Amino acid sequence: MINQPRIKTVFISTLLFSMLVCTFFSERSLAFVVSKTESTGAEIKWQIPSETYYVNASGGPSGSLSAVQAALQTWTEVPSSSFVFLYGGLTEKVCYDVNLDPDHERGTYDDPGDYGLNDGLNIICFGHMDNVVENDDPDDLHTLAENTIWYDRYSGKIYDSDIQMNINFSYATGGSASSYDVQSLATHESGHSLSLGDLYGASEVEKTMYGYGTKGDISKRTLHQDDIDGIAYLYFSITGTATSVTSASARLSGSVNPNGSATNYLFQYGTTTAYGSSTSSLSAGSGTGFVTVYSDIAGLSAGTLYHFRIVASKATRIAYGEDMTLITQGPPEAKTSPATAIKFSSASGVTSSSAHLNATVNPYGINTSYYFEYGLTPYFGLITPSAQAGDGYAEVQVSTLVTGLNPKSTYYFRISATNAEGSSYGETMTFSTMKPRPMPWLRLLLLDEEQTGVVPTSPDPNDVPPR
Numbered sequence: 001m002i003n004q005p006r007i008k009t010v011f012i013s014t015l016l017f018s019m020l021v022c023t024f025f026s027e028r029s030l031a032f033v034v035s036k037t038e039s040t041g042a043e044i045k046w047q048i049p050s051e052t053y054y055v056n057a058s059g060g061p062s063g064s065l066s067a068v069q070a071a072l073q074t075w076t077e078v079p080s081s082s083f084v085f086l087y088g089g090l091t092e093k094v095c096y097d098v099n100l101d102p103d104h105e106r107g108t109y110d111d112p113g114d115y116g117l118n119d120g121l122n123i124i125c126f127g128h129m130d131n132v133v134e135n136d137d138p139d140d141l142h143t144l145a146e147n148t149i150w151y152d153r154y155s156g157k158i159y160d161s162d163i164q165m166n167i168n169f170s171y172a173t174g175g176s177a178s179s180y181d182v183q184s185l186a187t188h189e190s191g192h193s194l195s196l197g198d199l200y201g202a203s204e205v206e207k208t209m210y211g212y213g214t215k216g217d218i219s220k221r222t223l224h225q226d227d228i229d230g231i232a233y234l235y236f237s238i239t240g241t242a243t244s245v246t247s248a249s250a251r252l253s254g255s256v257n258p259n260g261s262a263t264n265y266l267f268q269y270g271t272t273t274a275y276g277s278s279t280s281s282l283s284a285g286s287g288t289g290f291v292t293v294y295s296d297i298a299g300l301s302a303g304t305l306y307h308f309r310i311v312a313s314k315a316t317r318i319a320y321g322e323d324m325t326l327i328t329q330g331p332p333e334a335k336t337s338p339a340t341a342i343k344f345s346s347a348s349g350v351t352s353s354s355a356h357l358n359a360t361v362n363p364y365g366i367n368t369s370y371y372f373e374y375g376l377t378p379y380f381g382l383i384t385p386s387a388q389a390g391d392g393y394a395e396v397q398v399s400t401l402v403t404g405l406n407p408k409s410t411y412y413f414r415i416s417a418t419n420a421e422g423s424s425y426g427e428t429m430t431f432s433t434m435k436p437r438p439m440p441w442l443r444l445l446l447l448d449e450e451q452t453g454v455v456p457t458s459p460d461p462n463d464v465p466p467r
């Protein structure tokens with residue numbers, strides 16, 4: 001897995017009730033706005049099919065948790081979009097709190113209240129934002145809510161999105177005419193979390209992504225068709241899984257939503273995230289709703305990790321699914337580990353005539369059996385009974401007990417594992433058994449016998465040693 005450059009970049013979208021400010025670098029398309037990176041023009045969006053969010057309802061009006069959950073569920077339930085918001089639970093974390101930012105300098109990261117953290121934990125919370133006008137920026141007074149989104153400045157991949165409702169304003173959950181509606185604003189803000197930008201056209205007042213809030217307005221709880229088109233535009237393909245994986249081939253699957261226009265798809269694959277190979281482009285049709293698509297790939301190397309993703313394209317644009325991986329079946333990989341001698345006491349003393357022979361075996365997806373070779377020379381001569389290491393794709397630890405070893409001897413051993421693709425031998429290792437040692441202690445039993453007086457007896461191996 002290649003680590004993409006992860007750059008701490010913040011853009012803030014502000015929902016204003018009187019000021020027009022759009023801090024997105026955005027491109028107008030159809031009837032919605034998609035956020036894009038400044039340097040590459042890539043769409044800023046989640047590159048995973050779902051994202052978990054946490055709520056800190058403290059400071060919000062009663063019913064805030066339910067209102068926030070309903071807001072995010074509204075986006076999840078859009079059938080033409082693949083994206084899913086998952087509720088992860090309550091949190092005590094905050095996004096921005098002016099009381100935790102005494103110097104009132106946003107984005108300097110010198111106070112815990114500066115911004116939410118780019119910690120991969122998406123939070124939605126309520127708190128006081130700065131109500132002091134600084135640097136003649138009147139937004140300080142007029143921001144109802146803000147969304148801080150961290151994304152990769154080249155690929156547009158979103159890492160974290162934190163939403164804060166500014167409780168310097170009055171919020172309500174019951175549609176009060178004198179307060180802002182939590183669910184309406186949370187729906188708008190979570191639209192930003194998905195990459196949709198603010199709209200300010202006079203004809204766009206009915207859209208959830210309209211950039212001004214109005215007291216008592218609950219209409220933004222419900223998505224306008226343009227809001228729905230926006231999220232369907234962004235999240236119209238999703239990489240599935242690899243099935244029928246063999247040592248040389250696999251079936252790659254995914255889902256594509258043509259959403260009414262002719263859509264093609266292909267899969268890119270390769271041993272790195274640069275991919276390098278692709279399947280031929282096929283049609284996913286022009287229907288509405290998601291269709292499951294797949295392509296078979298062949299000519300793969302055995303026992304190798306491959307990356308793959310779906311690429312869906314329409315006339316004017318292209319959408320990349322999340323990177324996924326598969327491992328082809330292959331011959332096992334066996335590694336010998338140090339043996340563990342078993343020490344025990346007998347009448348003749350401490351010895352080690354037994355040992356556990358240890359190893360790790362990666363079956364590479366195929367039923368794999370193993371045994372140990374061992375003996376007094378590098379040519380071994382003895383083998384343990386065959387045992388099973390399963391058919392997984394991860395190393396498993398295996399161990400076999402051997403007994404009847406000679407004392408004070410050096411033994412050679414190694415692991416041997418076999419499956420339908422081939423065999424693997426671990427390196428030869430050695431271990432030594434101990435020379436029998438006499439008991440380190442003896443018992444002197446003194447018996448005061450009636451006739452003969454004190455008589456010493458021989459040691460008894462069952463005795464407890466003296467302390």
Ligand SMILES: [Zn+2]
Nearest residue numbers: 013014015198
């Ligand atoms: Zn907004």
